[in-house]
Amino acid sequence: MSASASASSLPSSSSPSIILTNPTPLERTRTWLYNQTEWGNSLTVADYLEREEYLLSIPLARNGGITNWILTDDAATPQNGERPVLAACETLRKRALVRNQDGSVHDVWAYGVASVFTLKEFRGRGYAGKMMELLRGYMAAQQRETGEPAFSVLFSDIGRLFYAKHGWLPLENTQIEFRVRSDAELDTSSVTLIHEEHLAELAERDELLVRKEMAKPNAVDASKTRVAVIPDLDALQWHFYREAFICNAAFGRKPTVHGALYTSPSTGSRVWGLFERNHYGGPEQPEKNLISFLRFVVEDESISDDELSTAVVGIFRAAEKEAKDWSCSKVEIWNPLERVRKAAEAATEFETTFVVRQDKNLASLNWFGEGATEDVDWVVNERFEWC
Numbered sequence: 001m002s003a004s005a006s007a008s009s010l011p012s013s014s015s016p017s018i019i020l021t022n023p024t025p026l027e028r029t030r031t032w033l034y035n036q037t038e039w040g041n042s043l044t045v046a047d048y049l050e051r052e053e054y055l056l057s058i059p060l061a062r063n064g065g066i067t068n069w070i071l072t073d074d075a076a077t078p079q080n081g082e083r084p085v086l087a088a089c090e091t092l093r094k095r096a097l098v099r100n101q102d103g104s105v106h107d108v109w110a111y112g113v114a115s116v117f118t119l120k121e122f123r124g125r126g127y128a129g130k131m132m133e134l135l136r137g138y139m140a141a142q143q144r145e146t147g148e149p150a151f152s153v154l155f156s157d158i159g160r161l162f163y164a165k166h167g168w169l170p171l172e173n174t175q176i177e178f179r180v181r182s183d184a185e186l187d188t189s190s191v192t193l194i195h196e197e198h199l200a201e202l203a204e205r206d207e208l209l210v211r212k213e214m215a216k217p218n219a220v221d222a223s224k225t226r227v228a229v230i231p232d233l234d235a236l237q238w239h240f241y242r243e244a245f246i247c248n249a250a251f252g253r254k255p256t257v258h259g260a261l262y263t264s265p266s267t268g269s270r271v272w273g274l275f276e277r278n279h280y281g282g283p284e285q286p287e288k289n290l291i292s293f294l295r296f297v298v299e300d301e302s303i304s305d306d307e308l309s310t311a312v313v314g315i316f317r318a319a320e321k322e323a324k325d326w327s328c329s330k331v332e333i334w335n336p337l338e339r340v341r342k343a344a345e346a347a348t349e350f351e352t353t354f355v356v357r358q359d360k361n362l363a364s365l366n367w368f369g370e371g372a373t374e375d376v377d378w379v380v381n382e383r384f385e386w387c
């Protein structure tokens with residue numbers, strides 16, 4: 001069924017025959033053909049289809065970690081074996097933690113929702129809204145039956161209202177960012193670069209730190225439920241594999257530097273930042289490309305201000321150096337710790353700006369347990385959770 005041929009006879013989104021289901025492989029390919037117009041960026045259609053297929057096989061997504069969804073009309077006659085794709089999205093299963101109001105901490109699954117899409121010709125008829133309503137209903141029912149998913153996250157590019165109607169509320173959405181200097185000589189001798197072989201140890205250590213944090217109550221209101229997606233190796237590798245594919249298609253090479261790490265000479269404690277390159281513009285449009293920190297970790301909170309400042313400067317310079325090497329014009333870090341933000345602002349060489357995101361990449365949470373989503377404390381709400 002071509003889009004134009006069917007647009008005139010589209011079913012109502014409130015029709016009882018409208019269902020949320022999983023696509024066949026052919027239907028799934030159609031969802032990619034539809035949404036590559038929006039998210040193909042610098043990739044050719046063939047590269048985009050190859051990337052989407054590839055993304056099903058990488059960490060986090062492999063072994064049933066990803067589920068594709070379509071909204072379709074159960075009453076429609078399939079054309080060439082395919083049902084109409086009225087809207088589509090996917091969910092990614094992520095390891096997570098919940099600290100309940102009684103102080104107990106549990107390992108759970110959370111679902112990230114991604115790639116919410118309706119073909120242009122089908123928009124404004126309530127299909128995406130219906131899909132989110134059904135998806136939320138499905139997740140909430142699963143949660144009641146099995147306890148999971150305990151919560152869901154997504155990153156809205158369409159403002160605060162649409163997803164909030166269906167329970168995904170934008171919570172903390174701040175960032176600091178700075179423009180990459182073209183002429184600066186960057187001394188990065190205070191840090192070491194993070195490569196593939198360092199990731200497993202750092203992710204393991206980070207998970208321990210997140211567990212330690214989750215064992216504590218919220219500092220302001222001890223009765224708050226706390227949730228965290230775990231920044232484990234799979235969660236990080238999903239970004240790095242995806243990034244490598246895009247870089248290879250656009251530049252013919254893959255990044256080897258995934259971040260930078262500072263070690264305190266006085267205590268041995270570490271500060272590190274992991275980052276990815278986001279090439280929305282490809283090599284020709286560096287102004288659209290940026291480096292995003294996936295995770296920024298301060299291993300020991302008692303590190304002195306001076307050392308933290310040296311760490312932040314070194315890690316930012318390393319990110320800037322990579323940005324220059326990969327045609328990126330900006331560096332950003334989401335929801336930085338207050339002390340990291342202060343250190344960044346004090347380091348005047350970067351001219352950082354503090355931004356509260358209003359429209360794009362709004363980290364949004366849907367909590368399925370007792371109590372309201374707006375009362376939940378979302379710990380380590382950083383870019384590594386994006387999907």
Ligand SMILES: CC(C)(COP(=O)(O)OP(=O)(O)OC[C@H]1O[C@@H](n2cnc3c(N)ncnc32)[C@H](O)[C@@H]1OP(=O)(O)O)[C@@H](O)C(=O)NCCC(=O)NCCS
Pocket residue numbers: 038087115116117118119122123124125126127128129130155156157158159162
């Ligand atoms: C966003 C999208 C999925 C909506 O699909 P749809 O089937 O038309 O959605 P519905 O008809 O259920 O709802 C449309 C609502 O979304 C809102 N909306 C759509 N695009 C929007 C945008 N860019 N910014 C803010 N709101 C937007 C509409 O204003 C409308 O609001 P209303 O219900 O208060 O009238 C579709 O426009 C799309 O695929 N866009 C391109 C991809 C995209 O941006 N996806 C979201 C990624 S987070």
